[in-house]
């Protein structure tokens with residue numbers, strides 16, 4: 001299973017979290033986010049990471065040019081679209097960045113929102129399900145209704161996100177079977193300041209699942 005820890009801001013924390021077992025690190029390229037990092041800050045983390053760790057930039061309603069420039073300048077390997085980006089936008093981004101993983105995040109309130117997933121599955125590499133919040137785009141610490149996802153099986157790989165923590169991850173994975181998980185505020189001391197003890201606890205818990 002893929003394990004993404006998002007909202008990385010500090011090189012040493014990124015390096016340690018990768019060594020603990022994260023398969024992907026996420027970098028907030030959304031200016032309104034309290035975890036926002038610029039290209040220089042992303043590069044400072046990326047250059048410390050092993051080749052095999054995915055480096056995913058999180059964008060929300062950014063332009064194609066902005067995403068392309070940030071991905072190329074920062075050495076990112078993936079672009080997560082966490083805003084209202086359409087399937088057509090995804091297709092255009094694919095032309096701009098043919099060798100980069102494209103993830104579409106969908107903010108889920110109820111089963112009616114799950115019906116939107118199928119319009120993306122032919123165009124993205126990965127779908128990411130996050131909790132809906134009326135004002136915030138993400139990083140809310142709110143969980144989805146996992147029972148709603150017990151039968152969820154889209155036509156492409158998918159990540160479960162939204163309010164996951166070391167203390168609820170096993171409950172979540174008992175109910176739903178994603179290809180990956182994505183955590184941010186659930187492993188933090190403060191926005192952008194990851195709690196390495198919580199990250200270590202997460203991987204200890206995940207050993208229970210994988211053993």
Ligand SMILES: O=C(O)c1ccccc1N[C@@H]1O[C@H](COP(=O)(O)O)[C@@H](O)[C@H]1O
Pocket residue numbers: 006007026028030033034035058060082130137138139140141142161162163164182183184185186
């Ligand atoms: O983390 C943020 O500040 C953020 C801002 C705008 C869009 C997305 C954001 N984060 C994404 O939300 C998920 C879930 O966060 P959490 O685990 O509930 O805190 C996170 O993994 C990011 O991909």
